[in-house]
Amino acid sequence: MNELSDILLFGLPALALAGLGYLGVRARRGRGTTPDRTAPRAEPEVPPQDVVTPSTTAPSTTAEPAPEAPATDQPPAEPAPPTLERPEPAAGRMVRLRGRLARSGSPIGVRLLSVLSRDHLSEDDWDEIEETLLLADVGAGPSADLVDRLREQVRVLGVRDVDSVRGLLREQLLELVDPSVDRSLATAPVTLEDGTSHPAVVLVVGVNGTGKTTTVGKFARVLVADGRSVVLGAADTFRAAAADQLQTWGARVGVPTVRSDRDGADPAAVAFDAVHQGLEDGADVVLVDTAGRLQNKAGLMDELGKITRVLSRKTPLSEVLLVLDATTGQNGMNQARVFAEVAGVTGIVLTKLDGTAKGGIVVAVQRELGVPVKLVGLGEGPDDLAPFEPEAFVDGLLEG
Numbered sequence: 001m002n003e004l005s006d007i008l009l010f011g012l013p014a015l016a017l018a019g020l021g022y023l024g025v026r027a028r029r030g031r032g033t034t035p036d037r038t039a040p041r042a043e044p045e046v047p048p049q050d051v052v053t054p055s056t057t058a059p060s061t062t063a064e065p066a067p068e069a070p071a072t073d074q075p076p077a078e079p080a081p082p083t084l085e086r087p088e089p090a091a092g093r094m095v096r097l098r099g100r101l102a103r104s105g106s107p108i109g110v111r112l113l114s115v116l117s118r119d120h121l122s123e124d125d126w127d128e129i130e131e132t133l134l135l136a137d138v139g140a141g142p143s144a145d146l147v148d149r150l151r152e153q154v155r156v157l158g159v160r161d162v163d164s165v166r167g168l169l170r171e172q173l174l175e176l177v178d179p180s181v182d183r184s185l186a187t188a189p190v191t192l193e194d195g196t197s198h199p200a201v202v203l204v205v206g207v208n209g210t211g212k213t214t215t216v217g218k219f220a221r222v223l224v225a226d227g228r229s230v231v232l233g234a235a236d237t238f239r240a241a242a243a244d245q246l247q248t249w250g251a252r253v254g255v256p257t258v259r260s261d262r263d264g265a266d267p268a269a270v271a272f273d274a275v276h277q278g279l280e281d282g283a284d285v286v287l288v289d290t291a292g293r294l295q296n297k298a299g300l301m302d303e304l305g306k307i308t309r310v311l312s313r314k315t316p317l318s319e320v321l322l323v324l325d326a327t328t329g330q331n332g333m334n335q336a337r338v339f340a341e342v343a344g345v346t347g348i349v350l351t352k353l354d355g356t357a358k359g360g361i362v363v364a365v366q367r368e369l370g371v372p373v374k375l376v377g378l379g380e381g382p383d384d385l386a387p388f389e390p391e392a393f394v395d396g397l398l399e400g
């Protein structure tokens with residue numbers, strides 16, 4: 001009953017507000033609501049929504065040019081809708097990591113190989129190898145395992161030349177990252193028992209500043225590049241600018257954003273409205289950004305618990321992605337544990353992997369949580385989000 005009243009109290013007003021925030025699409029089509037006054041004014045390139053098709057088909061990536069303004073005293077024509085961006089396909093983006101790591105200074109692969117190719121490997125050398133792995137956040141257990149296995153192989157095979165050592169190291173690192181894990185993202189619409197088709201709902205959680213909103217924006221582009229229709233839900237109602245930020249990301253590729261105009265609105269209500277909108281539009285995927293402030297575990301549990309409860313009453317959650325900042329090391333691991341416990345995480349997005357020598361956190365977080373890394377952030381560019389590929393990752397570490 002409480003939950004029902006939550007929806008009645010917060011859901012309905014937020015639905016109305018979200019209607020306002022729906023980039024003006026309804027207003028422009030003459031359905032009587034007011035246009036979105038909160039669309040970021042500093043973004044003149046944001047197209048009017050009626051250029052965009054927020055429904056089952058992928059938004060057109062080129063907009064029709066506006067007709068010439070008539071030379072009469074009629075009201076001035078609307079400005080020409082700008083061309084929507086055409087995001088790059090996501091396949092193969094991981095290879096960028098190599099170049100990005102090379103710029104980061106001391107990739108672990110270079111350090112490991114320089115020790116491993118010494119003529120006689122002393123105890124100190126093996127300690128140095130283990131220390132390098134630890135500094136890269138591989139974690140104590142996996143680092144010790146890798147050193148043991150390498151020691152054994154080097155002893156048995158007696159290899160010293162750099163190419164053979166590189167081969168052994170590559171094999172061992174790959175085993176730690178585990179290429180056999182299923183890293184696919186559940187973004188296909190789901191058919192419920194009653195035969196109705198629902199959008200895949202992806203909830204994105206994580207601590208502020210890890211790159212959550214940016215990741216949701218980049219992920220929308222990945223999906224659009226793949227021909228999917230997407231609705232964004234700005235359930236990070238704690239920071240008003242986060243909704244603007246998300247809306248701008250979406251508008252660049254013709255994806256609508258459901259948001260509330262009220263600071264501190266109920267995030268569960270906004271998330272609910274986003275899913276409702278996705279259903280109404282027949283969208284393939286609804287991506288929901290959350291605030292996830294980690295002031296205390298109970299607060300987080302309340303907030304995320306309510307969002308998941310309210311959403312799953314409408315449609316099942318397809319993915320809960322935890323965004324972690326690769327540069328935060330052990331601190332990131334502590335956050336990961338709390339979120340995994342609270343939110344039922346199904347995949348990790350590791351951001352800021354560019355420019356850090358701490359890529360080993362991929363191994364640590366997967367081992368600790370038993371959840372695979374599915375996406376990685378490789379920079380601040382709009383298409384710098386890549387599906388995680390173990391081979392390309394290890395090659396990036398070794399050859400960066």
Ligand SMILES: Nc1nc2c(ncn2[C@@H]2O[C@H](COP(=O)(O)OP(=O)(O)OP(=O)(O)O)[C@@H](O)[C@H]2O)c(=O)[nH]1
Nearest residue numbers: 208209210211212213214242351352377378379380
């Ligand atoms: N170098 C780099 N920067 C990134 C990456 N992903 C995100 N960022 C940057 O990280 C900063 C924080 O990103 P946001 O998306 O605002 O973080 P957030 O977690 O949503 O933070 P809140 O909205 O405050 O909750 C921004 O400057 C992003 O450009 C990445 O993969 N690499």
